[in-house]
Amino acid sequence: MDRDRFAAFYERSARPLWAYLARASGDPALADDLMQESFVRFLTAGSPGDGEVVSRKYLFRIASNLLRDYWRKPRNLPLDDLPENCSAAPDTSAQTDSRLTLDPALARLRPRDRQLLWLAHAENYSHREIAEMTGLAVASVRLLLFRARRRMAHLLREKGESVL
């Protein structure tokens, strides 16, 4: 990928990637760092193939690996043992209604649940694509997503949210 193509790709991908990292980690500063590192690794690793979709999936995969590595660092608790409201520092950039309803609900989910929900419902990736990005089995993604959705919906309804 040459410099101009990268600039265009960056222009289109940086904001969605930052949104993913910020919401999954709950830490905008960490999202800044991980986003930069993701793009640098994306460039040093070489192009995964032609096409914006393939490149973006590859970028999200790198970012997911970085998130996982961050959560697995010895100074942090293992991913599944993290307390539910850990790393859910208030995102000062968030606005309006989501502060009142979504943020508290997300903060009470485990990091991996936030990650899976975001990839599935904010980025609209399929179970297979999420499995490729996160290194989980497709069946595990399906089951974890089901549980995360159920818990998230319960938390949102506690706040008086409804579908219709």
Place this chain on the structure above:
Amino acid sequence: MNPMNWHACSRSEELRQTFAQGHWPDACPADLRAHVEQCALCANEILIATHLQRARGEAMSSAQPGASNLLWLRAQARRRNAALERIGRPLVAAQAFAFAVILAAMAGLVVAHWHSLTDRALSLTTALAGWGLAPIALGIAIVTTLGCLAAYLTLERQ
């Protein structure tokens, strides 16, 4: 609920497509809308997707990505460092090989001249013992050797 199995609904894919295309709720078919009212799984899906899509929009508008040029340069620098490291690997191997050859040559020389060396060492030790300096001389020799080795390795790494 229209069960496909206990954690999925047979209409969830259709619902997902409708939502992704922006047809929910106004342009959604009436039967699908009625289904969502009755299906807990689909209702959860819509509830969460609605909130997360809104949050995505908000987060994207508040993101402040830096200049792509800096990342490009960082990547180039990292690539160059990696290339230099790759190039340096054979040199390190060659140095290790040369060191091993020198050690082997020294060992060969020692073996070849063992008798004369032991005779000389005995005479030297006798002389040093006479002065009481043998342990000190041995210590200085070891420290000097190790110091030279450490200095070489440090400079070589730098």
